[in-house]
Amino acid sequence: MYNPSIFSIFRQVKQSSNLKSMKQIQRLTIILLVILPMIGKSQNIILKTIDDVRFSKMINGEHFGLQELTLKDIQGSPYLNDEFEKGTVITTQGEKYVDIPLRYDQYQDEMEFEKEGKAMAFSPKSVVKRAEFGNRIFTYTTYQFTDNKTKQGYFEILADGNVRLLSQHTIKFFDKEKEKPYVDPKPARFDWPLEVFYIQVGAFPAQHISKKKNLLEAFPKHQKEVADYYKANKLSSKSKDDLIKLVNYYNSLN
Numbered sequence: 001m002y003n004p005s006i007f008s009i010f011r012q013v014k015q016s017s018n019l020k021s022m023k024q025i026q027r028l029t030i031i032l033l034v035i036l037p038m039i040g041k042s043q044n045i046i047l048k049t050i051d052d053v054r055f056s057k058m059i060n061g062e063h064f065g066l067q068e069l070t071l072k073d074i075q076g077s078p079y080l081n082d083e084f085e086k087g088t089v090i091t092t093q094g095e096k097y098v099d100i101p102l103r104y105d106q107y108q109d110e111m112e113f114e115k116e117g118k119a120m121a122f123s124p125k126s127v128v129k130r131a132e133f134g135n136r137i138f139t140y141t142t143y144q145f146t147d148n149k150t151k152q153g154y155f156e157i158l159a160d161g162n163v164r165l166l167s168q169h170t171i172k173f174f175d176k177e178k179e180k181p182y183v184d185p186k187p188a189r190f191d192w193p194l195e196v197f198y199i200q201v202g203a204f205p206a207q208h209i210s211k212k213k214n215l216l217e218a219f220p221k222h223q224k225e226v227a228d229y230y231k232a233n234k235l236s237s238k239s240k241d242d243l244i245k246l247v248n249y250y251n252s253l254n
Contacts, residue, residue, distance in 0.1 A: 069188050076190035078107035084114045087133025102133040106169040109153050143206040150205045159244045161251030166198040166206050212237045222253045
């Protein structure tokens with residue numbers, strides 16, 4: 001692979017008056033031989049196609065909880081959609097792949113695709129800019145985790161535009177309960193699916209929406225118009241449909 005930065009280093013070695021011995025040149029050559037493969041690898045990881053993604057796993061072979069159970073031993077499902085659905089993936093490099101079998105693991109926050117009957121996960125996760133399958137659209141983006149910390153994760157896009165309404169899907173795993181007198185033990189299970197809403201302005205980290213006040217403050221402009229629309233239409237910050245209406249209304253003002 002041609003890399004102009006490497007050739008410029010060799011030119012500097014040849015021209016420099018400070019390198020007075022062959023030992024110094026040999027040391028630099030050894031360093032270059034070490035870093036060249038690293039440079040090539042770092043440039044190629046993001047460019048690999050979906051079929052060559054560097055991380056894969058067999059879902060049925062993965063263990064959960066203290067009892068090392070597989071999915072077939074657990075009640076419920078970690079997936080938002082159990083079956084793979086053909087969809088489209090657009091990478092951060094602008095590459096587009098169509099008719100890719102996709103599904104979302106809301107327990108491990110992974111977007112999976114199917115290859116030769118095996119479930120595989122995109123890695124790094126950040127390679128996925130947009131994934132469309134069924135009637136859902138997902139993106140991998142940054143969100144505000146605490147007041148001074150951010151994280152990244154997959155979000156479903158519910159409304160798109162200058163401001164986006166995003167949904168974060170999660171589910172909990174519970175180990176099998178121990179037997180108790182007069183009480184039937186609950187099996188190992190996935191339960192408590194939760195959908196949490198976020199507002200994202202441009203490329204800024206998405207902000208969690210928990211109540212009316214921080215919802216209205218999340219919009220960068222037209223806050224009076226948004227507040228009036230919210231009140232006139234008797235919207236709720238807890239309702240997905242109402243939030244979609246509000247964000248679509250805001251985007252129509254710009």
